[in-house]
Amino acid sequence: MHTQHPQSEHPQHPPIFDVIIAGGGPVGLFLACELRLFGLSVLVLEQAADTHTPLKRLPFGLRGLSVPTQEALYRRDLLDTVRAAQHSPATRQAAHWLQQPRQPAGHFAGIQFYQDDIDRSQWPLRLPDAMEGSLPVALESFETALAQRAQTLGAEIRYGMGVSGLKANDDGVAVTAGAAHFNGRWLVGCDGGRSTVRKLGGFQFTGTEPEFxxxxxxxxxxxxxxxxxxxxxxxxxxxxxxxxxxxxxxxxxxxxxxxxxxxxxxxxxxxxxxxxxxxxxxxxxxxxxxxxDRAFQASSYRHGRVLLAGDAAHVHSPLGGQGLNLGIGDAMNLGWKLAATVRGDAPAALLDSYQQERHPVGAAVLDWSRAQVALMRPTPATRALAAVMRDLIETRDGATYFAERVWGVSLRYPLGDGHPLVGRSVPDFELSNGARVGTLLRGGQGLLLQFDSSPSLAPQLAPWQRQVSYVAGAVQQNLGLRALLVRPDGVAAWATDDLADTTALAAALARWFGPQHS
The missing domain is CATH 3.30.70.2450 (Alpha-Beta Plaits)
Structure with a gap:
């Protein structure tokens, strides 16, 4: 990582940050960590002077981190810090299901499904020791860990300074926060469901009004x-x-x-x-x-130099605890793409893929929330339907399906035809030298992994060697793969069990890592 400080283009003008983030909650802070990992200058503006509120403490601050969120934290060396709080007596008391003899794995509209009903053999692209389930954490401790990491990495965080005005053009964004003024090349609104950035930025926000x-x-x-x-x-x-x-x-x-x-x-x-x-x-x-249960979503996550992430981009009921995880997924997806755009390494359409990949995920979560509300209405017909749904959830296939959705195991971006792993989270393969894929991603580079002794793929990587690391070595469980390309966010961009034709590899490198560098 290199450190890049905000620049001032005139001594009397405010410094110019690469990215200004409105909102110092978990999504804004995680995004700040991502952008600092890639060396960008980052300013976080948080409206609250003191973010330590009772609603972020237990029991109301209890949240469950999905599998994609746990994987994102692991790939950025944050999971152990966050996981340590899980073992506190207060967290275990609030997460009362941890004490039950039969372990619940989640719920849909309050209908539980259980760990021992889940058929993990239906997930052939996941390793047997892959992360599963929901990790209970207190929102306050989670946010504190992210703030400490962001500041350690060099992000500037200012509290008691909510965005009150913005003016954007093709070159950047001028931001007003109270009496202060800041300039940024990009602005990301992570300022919650009542987002000021979304309103001032003119984003269309549509959806369904609440029932309760x-x-x-x-x-x-x-x-x-x-x-x-x-x-x-x-x-x-x-x-x-x-x-x-x-x-x-x-x-x-x-x-x-x-x-x-x-x-x-x-x-x-x-x-x-x-x-x-x-x-x-x-x-x-x-x-x-x-x-x-108001369920609204921005029709676009980007207007010029202004972007949205987290609740600023989508709001829905907290049923099932999907909101925090959806926002962290936004930040993980956006961070490396925005950084590459700022650095000038990105292909023209890279930032557009943020909308293309995350908007459908948000829409699906909103529908998942609406479906739960439909199953909770206090009518005889709904109670009859809930009884049918309970019978389905108690089957092995039913529990497995709901685990896929609630845990986030089924997440796959539509990256085109090819190997079924493409678009999914890369398994945490362990190489013969003891290195694991998750730890290799902590530097923020992409990875080209090769698992056999065939002629090396390293020469094909030469034009992108600044952005992608080549790693070769045998693994005990390769899921039938011989090589794969991994994006910085841990998503498989190319995978093959046949090295006879690697034409698609070059196309994937160009698609995700942009102009070739000699």
Missing amino acids: TGYSAEVELADPNALPPGRHYTANGMYTFARPGTLALVDFDGGAFHRTTPITLHQVQTVLQRVSGTDIQLTALKLASTWT
């Missing part, structure tokens, strides 16, 4: 035993209760109460009584927030 108001609350009950723990569907909605006083409520009111008036003890008690069908009495409201 969701509540997350920490309360005290007059009778701690008045509510049974667990998830319960009723004639008026859904509630989940964990003792001594953690509540999640879904009230099918069309989202009428979300952010309209302050949340009071009386309001939460009224909704809980209606949804639960009891006369439950609450004596204290310690913490509460609301959310909805």
Whole structure:
């Protein structure tokens, strides 16, 4: 990695950053780490003066990291740091399913599927020791780890400075944050579902309006035993209760109460009584927030020099915990492409592939969220449909399908015809010298891997040797492959079990790594 500092084109003008990121949440911070890995100057502007809020702490701050997110963290040497927090007593208490004799693997609209029902033999392109499942973490600790890494890598982070204005042209973006002004060659909005960058940038944002108001609350009950723990569907909605006083409520009111008036003890008690069908009495409201199932997506993730990632590009209900993972996937996909564009290494269409690859993924997650809402409606027809769905999920094929979707195992970008591994996450092959593919990706370069002693493919790589490393060596489990090309984000760009014709290799190198360098 080389360090590149912001430049000032005139002593009286603000410095010019390669990239300004609006939003210092996990997506913005992970993107900052990616861009610094490639040597770009990065400024992160975060509206909140103090990002350590109670809603980011346990139990409400509990998040599950999908397989693609875990792989992204592993490939950037962050997974061990994040995983360490999983073993804290507080995290294990909040992730109560870890204590169950039969291990749940996830859920769809609250319908559990289990680890022992999943048929991993249906995933022949994954190694037996591949990452699986969802890694529970506290949002606060996750965000802290990313902020520390971003600052260690040299990103500049300014808190209490939300973007309030922007002016973009073909050369860059002028950004206003309060009374301060900054210049960047590119601006990325990672500033959440109510994104200022999205609004000021003129992005079209369309989708479906909410059907419910969701509540997350920490309360005290007059009778701690008045509510049974667990998830319960009723004639008026859904509630989940964990003792001594953690509540999640879904009230099918069309989202009428979300952010309209302050949340009071009386309001939460009224909704809980209606949804639960009891006369439950609450004596204290310690913490509460609301959310909805509003599902909207930007039609384009880029307008000129302005891009969107994370919730700024797509919003949906938090059911199933897909939002954070979707945003980290955006950042992993965008980072190396934007860096190559800034450096001048990228082919003309490389940055366009961010929209082409990530927009369909976002659209699929929004539909997945909508489908869960449809299965939660408090009607007899929906409860009958949920019973059918439960029967399907309890089958081996059903559990495997839902694991693929919820864990992110089925993610594949449409990179064209060819080997079925192309477009998927590369397996973490271990070479004979002990090196693993995931650790080889930590420097941010692409990889050309060759697993046999055939004539070396290294000469074909010569024009791209600055961007792609050649690695040769035998592996114990090669999944029938003899060679493959891996993008910096860990996605297989070319793979073959036959080295007789490597024409497609040259095409893949040119497509992803741009102008040839001698």
